[in-house]
Amino acid sequence: MALLVDGDVSLIENLKAFDSGVLEVANGEGIDLHAKLRVGQLEVEADVERFLHWEDRGSLEQVQVNAALNRWHTLKTLEAVYRDAYFSQLNDRYGERWRAYEKMAATQERRYFDGGVAVVSRPVRRPEKITMEVTDGLNEPGTYWVQATLIDASGQESAPGPVEVVSSPLPHTLTVRLPYVREGVTGWNLFVGMQEDEAGLQNATPLGVNEVWTMPEGGIVAGRPPGTGQSADSVIYRSGRFRRG
Numbered sequence: 001m002a003l004l005v006d007g008d009v010s011l012i013e014n015l016k017a018f019d020s021g022v023l024e025v026a027n028g029e030g031i032d033l034h035a036k037l038r039v040g041q042l043e044v045e046a047d048v049e050r051f052l053h054w055e056d057r058g059s060l061e062q063v064q065v066n067a068a069l070n071r072w073h074t075l076k077t078l079e080a081v082y083r084d085a086y087f088s089q090l091n092d093r094y095g096e097r098w099r100a101y102e103k104m105a106a107t108q109e110r111r112y113f114d115g116g117v118a119v120v121s122r123p124v125r126r127p128e129k130i131t132m133e134v135t136d137g138l139n140e141p142g143t144y145w146v147q148a149t150l151i152d153a154s155g156q157e158s159a160p161g162p163v164e165v166v167s168s169p170l171p172h173t174l175t176v177r178l179p180y181v182r183e184g185v186t187g188w189n190l191f192v193g194m195q196e197d198e199a200g201l202q203n204a205t206p207l208g209v210n211e212v213w214t215m216p217e218g219g220i221v222a223g224r225p226p227g228t229g230q231s232a233d234s235v236i237y238r239s240g241r242f243r244r245g
Contacts, residue, residue: 001064001065001066001118001159001228001229001230001231001232002064002065002126002159002228002229003061003062003063003064003065003120003123003125003126003158003159003229003230004044004045004048004060004063004064004065004069005045005060005061005063005123005125006065006125006126006158006159006229007038007041008037008162009037009040009041009044009065009069009070009073010037010040010070010071010073010074010077011037012033012034012037014070014074015033015037015074015077015078015081017074018074018075018078019078019097022078022081025081025082025085025094026081029084029085029088029089030088031081031084031085033077033081036077036080036081036084037073037077039077039080040073040074040076040077040080041073043076043080044069044072044073044076045060047109048060048063048117051113051117051236052117052236055236055238055239057236058117058119058236061123061125062119062120062121062123063117063118063119063120064118064119064120064229064230064231064232066118066232068108068111068112068115069112071108071112072105072108072109072111072112075101075104075105075108076105078097078101078105079098079101079102079104079105082094082095082097082098082101083098083102085097085098086098113238114238116235116236116237116238117235117236118232118234118235119232119233119234119235119236120230120231120232120233121233121234122152122154122156122184123230124150124151124152124156124157124158124184124185124230125150125158125182126149126150126158126159126160126161126229127148127149127150127158127161127178127181127188128161128162129161129162129164129179130146130147130148130161130164130176130177130178130179131176131177131178131179132146132164132166132174132175132176133174133175133176134166134168134172134173134174135172135173135175136170136171136172136173137171137172137173137174137215137217138171138173138217139171139172139173139174139215139217139219140171140219141167141168141169141170141171141172142167142168142194142219143165143166143167143194144165144166144167144174144192144193144194144220145163145164145165145192145193145194145195145196145197145198145199146163146164146165146166146176146190146191146192146199147160147161147162147163147164147190147191147199147226148160148161148176148178148188148189148190148191149161149188149189149191149226149227150181150182150185150187150188151185151186151187151188151189151206152184152185152186153184153186156230157189157227157229157230158229158230159227159228159229159230160191160226160227160229163196163199173214173215173217174192174214174215175212175213175214175215176190176192176212176213177210177211177212177213178209178210181209185209186206186209187206187207187208187209188206188207188209189201189203189206189207189226190202190203190207190213191223191225191226192215192220193220194220198225199225199226200220200221200222200223200224200225201223201224201225201226202220202221202223
C-alpha cells in the first residue's frame, strides 16, 4: 500500500462513495474538494504524528495507508466540506451532515488507533513527478498514460506516482526521466499504457536513477501493471499509558 506521506490517502471518488451529493454541494457552495482533501490529510497526519510521539515509536514517514486510515481521512474530509457549507449558508441541513460526519470521523479515528498503526521499516516514497518529452520518431500517433515507481537497494518498490498523460498527433517517440530522487533510491520502473488503467511495465530490469527511457520503434510492451506499494512490517498499538494532567 501507499505511504501516508505519499498523499492521496483518499480521492474524490471515495467522497462520492460515502456521500453521493458531495459534488453538488461543493459546486453550489464554491468548495474546492481537492483543497479539502489536503486539509483532511494534514489533520490526519498531525493526529498520527502525536500518537507516534506519545508511543515513542516509528515516524510519520513510515506509516502505511490501510483501509481504516483511508476511511478516517474520507470522513474527516466530508466533515470539513459540510462544516464550510454550513458556515457559508447557516443551512441546518448542512449543519446536520457536518455534525454527523464529525461524529463518524471521531469514531473511525478511535477504531484506527485501536487497530494499530501499520508501519514500513524502510519506506520508499513514490515519485512526485516524472519528466516526459515527445519528439519526432516512427511510432504512430497516440495517447499514453504513464506512471513510475521507485526502488531502493534492497529491492523495495514504492507505490506508483501520479498518472501523467501525454499525446502526439504525429509520428513520434517518447522519452521519460526522473527529475530528481530522494536519498536511498537506486532505481525506478516505468509503466505505460494506451488506455487508462492499463499501464504495463516497460523495462526488463530497473532503470538507473539517471537513466532515460526511450520508447522503442515497435511501441510499448504489455508488461505487468504497477503494484500498490510496500507491505507493512509491523503494527504500533496503544501502549495503555495515560498522560498525566
